[in-house]
Structures are given as structure tokens and as C-alpha cells.
Amino acid sequence: MTSEAVQRGTEWLGRVGLRPTRQRVALAALLVGDGRNRHVTAESLFAAAKDEGDSVSLATVYNTLRAFCEAGLMQEVTVDGSRSYFDTNIHEHPHFYWEDDGHLTDAPADQMVISRLPEAPPGAEIASVDVVIRLRKRR
Numbered sequence: 001m002t003s004e005a006v007q008r009g010t011e012w013l014g015r016v017g018l019r020p021t022r023q024r025v026a027l028a029a030l031l032v033g034d035g036r037n038r039h040v041t042a043e044s045l046f047a048a049a050k051d052e053g054d055s056v057s058l059a060t061v062y063n064t065l066r067a068f069c070e071a072g073l074m075q076e077v078t079v080d081g082s083r084s085y086f087d088t089n090i091h092e093h094p095h096f097y098w099e100d101d102g103h104l105t106d107a108p109a110d111q112m113v114i115s116r117l118p119e120a121p122p123g124a125e126i127a128s129v130d131v132v133i134r135l136r137k138r139r
Helices: 003-014 022-032 042-051 058-070
Strands: 075-080 083-087 095-098 103-106 132-135
Touching (some): 022 042, 022 058, 042 058, 058 075, 058 083, 075 132
Antiparallel strands (some): 075 083
């Protein structure tokens, strides 16, 4: 891991006042160290950390991703009841979920138009709208 990636990760944590522990910095550097947004699962981030030689448990990766989401650094995107992705792009935008190989990518927000939403039930308000468009190869 480059010192530039570590510096980016540390600065990313500092933006929201998260303490830069060794494990948080290592995971943050993997997530934002190259300046690009990414979609990861806890398992894929865990594997990437292991590949870099970082000693971190899968439970720590899950806890850290949740802390990053709670701090507003990432958003969780659930594609079904058992699979969540974590996205470093925190602006509202739709996603493509590629069913054939199980990965998530950003969909072009400027091509999507939601013309009408149902009214929220009494006593509730719409907090956000998550759009996941499922794709598969034509058969």
C-alpha cells in the first residue's frame, strides 16, 4: 500500500472526525486510496486486506464498514435480504446489480427519472429512495 493511499485514507477519516486506528486507516486506504469510488462487500474488502498483509478479522471489517456508514463516509446498498454492498459514493444515485457475476456498479443518474412516488403513510416521511436495477446477460 502506498503512502499516498494511507494519507488519503487518513484524511477521509479525518473529514468526519473518526479516530484513525491502524485497522481503520488500512481499510480506508483500500477503499479510497486511489481516489476512485468503489462498491465492496465485507468479504471482498476482507480479502483485499489479507492480500495486502493487513491482519484484520472479518468481524472488524463488518464493524468498520458500519462505522464508516454511520459517520456518513459510505452508504450501504442491499441487493437482497442476504447481500449488502458498501459504496464510497455517498451522493444519491441508482445502481446496476449484475446478477450473473454478483457485482454492483453505478447507473447513470442523469438517465433516470422518477416522476411520482407513493405518499408516505401517516406519521412517516420518505427519507430516501434506493434504486437497484438488476441486470443479466441476454439468453
